[in-house]
Amino acid sequence: MATRLKDADVVIVGLGAAGGVAALPLAQAGMDVVGLEAGTWLTKRDFAPDELRNNVRGWPQGVQKANQEIPTSRATASAPMAPRPSLHPMQNAVGGTSLHYWAQSWRLNPWDFKVVSETKRRYGASRIPAGSTVEDWPFGLDELEPSYDRVEHEVGVSGQAGNIGGTIDPHGNPFEGPRKRGYPMPPLRGTEFLEKMATAARSLGWHPFPGPAAINSRPYQNRSGCMYHGFCNRGGCHVDAKNSTMVTTIPRAQATGHLKVVQRAHATTIEVDAKGRVTGVNYLTDGVEYFQPAKAVLVAGFTYENVRLLLLSTSKAFPHGLANNRGQVGRHYFSHHQGAGVTALFPFDLKAWYGLPAQGFAVDDWADDNFDHANVDFIGGGNLWVYSDRRPIAAAGMSTFGRAPNWGSAWKAFIKANADRSNTSYIQKTTLPYEDNYLDLDPVVKDPLGYPVCRITGEYKDNERKIAAFTQEKMEQWYREAGAIAVQRAPVGGPMGVSTHAYGGTRMGDNPETNVVDRWGFAHEAPNLGVLGASVMGTSGARNPTLTVQALAWRTAEHLLKDWKRRT
């Protein structure tokens, strides 16, 4: 029998990038907030510049909940299960994966909110890819702008604005939507190689700009500026210059006295009353059961866990899972087509040992609807990103571009000459939801507690593959312009495996027949259940989701405060 704990106003399941942000406005308003976090507090002493531990072994110092619940995946409903990775890309800890993510902090572009209506308007309805279930968001960028602005300043984002109130600044992204003001910090510094890439892009007539990052380019909020030590990729920050929620919103929420952080709390199910309102969360700590009652519940795990927790929370009111009486939980799932990268070999050292993946130049000319799609056979596009990031084990594993074998003396001569001469771009591409791509519970594979893990059924379709091939061509052009002597393209398309950029499953929209949560992030079927995370996003854009996730989390929390009486 679970121990019933003292009532809270709000319980948040997961104190990562999303839950850690939502806690702040709620606690500041005086709500009694309980944050259930499966992981523990870590500190900068845990964040050693150690490639073996961080990148190869996947943070053994963290609680291993996620690694014990890695989703299974298959390309289609009739395909066999794909090999399961040994590590989950996400992290359990106070601050979650915001501890070790790349920290690229983008706003979506205006088109991303209106893919359907803008495509119809400009090219006709026939250009919406067959089988896609994409919808317009229930609001536009203008409505989310204040939340973006708030989070950029609360968390701390460095970058170069490209559009302030409609005035374009050519040093920033000319394709971004209007923003009220610039970033709170200037962009991260460049390197000789990155500047060379920017010059090459300009000579092609493109518009390169330094990307936005939740990393301090100078001291901010009494925390250090970035030390550029080269272990940021899947590494925590030893000087707290990466603006994870662990060092930003969570401690500020705690300082109000209204946020209680519960570590090692493994949420299992959400309880519901006879009327279908949620009443609290069941969790385990060291195998002991607790029930945390609350007037409102905010689910803030990663996409796979949000969907799984809802599907596991069955009740009389919701026999097929919480907020799933219309069968929408798990639908409209997609993960960014992050693969299909392009790697180049240069005839000179790039001096890339001391960079970070958020330090670089982007080209947005081929993303979203920033170019005319009349003469191409796809919609959307990709953001081209070159960055400075290299560590020794990964460098030794570089492609030999067909110029040497993978071992032996010839390889050794190659790696000695070329370890610092390759660059791999990161091309994030528009990915759409489709009827037959979805999440559900695996009928066979279970976690150590006996609960089914999440199952991914999904593959990239024609539209995604065409974008990939198109953007690879552009990327190769860019590398060649900068002097690359060899260029390789990774395979395009394929099955959707476990991803760091996982969207949908609890999509946001006004229509309850096709969406789980309403425009404020609360379940259509359970008014005091909010969902935070990219699981509410209906489109991906061509850039990292975290800032949008955080802006939506802030907005959902603010709405809960305004609508408290009706919701609870």
Add this chain to the structure above:
Amino acid sequence: MTFISRRDLLKGVAVAPFTAPVARAFQARGSRSTDSLALQPLENLTASEMDILEAIVARLIPTDENGPGAREARAAHYIDRALGSALASSRQAYTAGLAAVDQYARSSRGVQFTALSPADQDALLTDIEKGTAAGFTGSSTAFFNLVLSHTHQGTFGDPHYGGNAHFIGWDLIAYPGVRTMVSGGDQKRLEANDLKPNHKSAYDYDGFTKTSGD
């Protein structure tokens, strides 16, 4: 507060002041991790298994005109240690795979693997890499890739874990070393080929260790 290492302090190196409001420095103790490598007890592999593994890693990253290789970097020692911890799930694969390598040498060349010339060892390893070697349970390519990947870890990983002895791996690829602070000036020096390798492990910086120090 700066991130100057104790070693650099002793050398009187000037470091640009960073206004970093952090609790403690990550001071280096010197390169303790590379000292006392003379004794290498076997923790997991048998002596005969280790002989074969040593011979394999010495061909994967050989000692040649480009300097010392995986043998001198003690990649096999790294693997032996890790098989008792982070790589424990690979222990059985090593037992089976190393036995199969030796058996393949005996069946195809009539002698144990360690007795073959480097050229013959390379030829056998090529068969194993391509999946054409007989006698393996499952794919010999998978075993080859496993050993190659672990040899990279043991040659290019942090020396704290027992490999990359004397920073041989990092020197091979001209990695300038683990630093906790890289100023704009340091980056310029790197770009001007004027930033020397510092030969430090992450755990030479006190900030990342648990003990109170010497």
